[in-house]
Amino acid sequence: KQEVTQIPAALSVPEGENLVLNCSFTDSAIYNLQWFRQDPGKGLTSLLLIQSSQREQTSGRLNASLDKSSGRSTLYIAASQPGDSATYLCAVVGRETSGSRLTFGEGTQLTVNP
Amino acid sequence: GAGVSQSPSNKVTEKGKDVELRCDPISGHTALYWYRQSLGQGLEFLIYFQGNSAPDKSGLPSDRFSAERTGGSVSTLTIQRTQQEDSAVYLCASSLFRGGMGSPLHFGNGTRLTVT
Numbered sequence: 216k217q218e219v220t221q222i223p224a225a226l227s228v229p230e231g232e233n234l235v236l237n238c239s240f241t242d243s244a245i246y247n248l249q250w251f252r253q254d255p256g257k258g259l260t261s262l263l264l265i266q267s268s269q270r271e272q273t274s275g276r277l278n279a280s281l282d283k284s285s286g287r288s289t290l291y292i293a294a295s296q297p298g299d300s301a302t303y304l305c306a307v308v309g310r311e312t313s314g315s316r317l318t319f320g321e322g323t324q325l326t327v328n329p
Numbered sequence: 330g331a332g333v334s335q336s337p338s339n340k341v342t343e344k345g346k347d348v349e350l351r352c353d354p355i356s357g358h359t360a361l362y363w364y365r366q367s368l369g370q371g372l373e374f375l376i377y378f379q380g381n382s383a384p385d386k387s388g389l390p391s392d393r394f395s396a397e398r399t400g401g402s403v404s405t406l407t408i409q410r411t412q413q414e415d416s417a418v419y420l421c422a423s424s425l426f427r428g429g430m431g432s433p434l435h436f437g438n439g440t441r442l443t444v445t
Binding site: 219246247249251256257258259260261264266304306312315316317318319320321322 | 333362364370371372374377379385388420422430431433434435436437438439
């Protein structure tokens with residue numbers, strides 16, 4: 216059974232700092248990995264999707280990498296801003312379910328202080 | 330609409346009552362998912378619809394839970410004889426194709442269910 220773990224559970228940084236969020240998964244047979252952010256009381260917003268054949272994806276100040284063989288992904292946020300404060304979740308689409316579902320980690324709660 | 334719409338946004342019900350939660354996916358999206366998010370826990374998969382295929386119901390926690398998707402669009406999640414442990418935020422998501430095909434999921438803002 217696929218399990219997804221995110222470290223750290225919470226992170227507080229000053230504005231302007233570069234930071235890395237970590238995600239690990241136990242079964243490397245995946246179709247893709249997706250990173251989301253969730254603001255309080257809201258649903259999830261898709262940030263980046265990395266296909267299993269890809270190594271990384273970039274969008275603005277965000278860069279996500281994928282090392283499928285070791286079961287790891289990182290989300291790099293450059294020059295963090297208070298508006299980046301949210302919970303960040305990673306999720307994998309596993310081949311064991313024929314791509315029918317995402318398995319989520321429990322998230323990293325990020326606070327960027329002005 | 331521009332995004333996934335869920336209603337109601339909040340629902341308070343008494344233990345033992347039935348509730349219906351509604352999800353309007355993005356037009357043209359063939360895949361629709363229901364997830365549950367409990368306080369302090371991750372997202373728990375409930376059910377998945379893909380086009381006209383039989384849904385993947387393997388995540389439904391008990392037979393009190395059921396869902397349907399009419400005309401390949403609107404979906405309703407029904408919880409019968411609600412229990413306090415059913416209290417959670419119920420999230421709906423849709424994607425152009427199934428998640429394994431590389432299309433990102435778009436989530437609604439959820440329905441917060443409180444069973445008293």
